[in-house]
Amino acid sequence: MATSDLLQQLHGYSLTTAEILYRLPDFPKLIQSFVWQDYDYAPEFPKLQEFLDYWRTHLDGPLHRITVTHKSLVSPTELRYLDGRLVLH
Known part of the structure; x- marks a missing residue:
C-alpha cells in the first residue's frame, strides 16, 4: 500500500x-x-x-458546503548553504 501511495505522489497526486x-x-x-x-x-x-457524485445519487443528506485542502507531500527539498566554520574545543 505504501508503495502505491508513493507512486501516486510521484505522478502528481497529493x-x-x-x-x-x-x-x-x-x-x-x-x-x-x-x-x-x-x-x-x-x-x-x-x-x-x-x-x-456518489453522495448526490445514493445518499439522502443534501450537501451544504465543501471545503477542500491539499498538500503535496513529495516536493523539492529546501536547502540553504551557509558560509562559515564552527570550531569546537
Whole structure:
C-alpha cells in the first residue's frame, strides 16, 4: 500500500482532505460534518468528484458546503548553504 501511495505522489497526486457539511434528511435545519481524505490530483480532484457524485445519487443528506485542502507531500527539498566554520574545543 505504501508503495502505491508513493507512486501516486510521484505522478502528481497529493493528499487531499475535504470537509463536507450536509443537512440531515429528517432535520434539515441541522448540519452534520463528514471528513473525506485520499490522494487526489489537484486542481481537478477526480476522486473527490466521483465521491460527491456518489453522495448526490445514493445518499439522502443534501450537501451544504465543501471545503477542500491539499498538500503535496513529495516536493523539492529546501536547502540553504551557509558560509562559515564552527570550531569546537
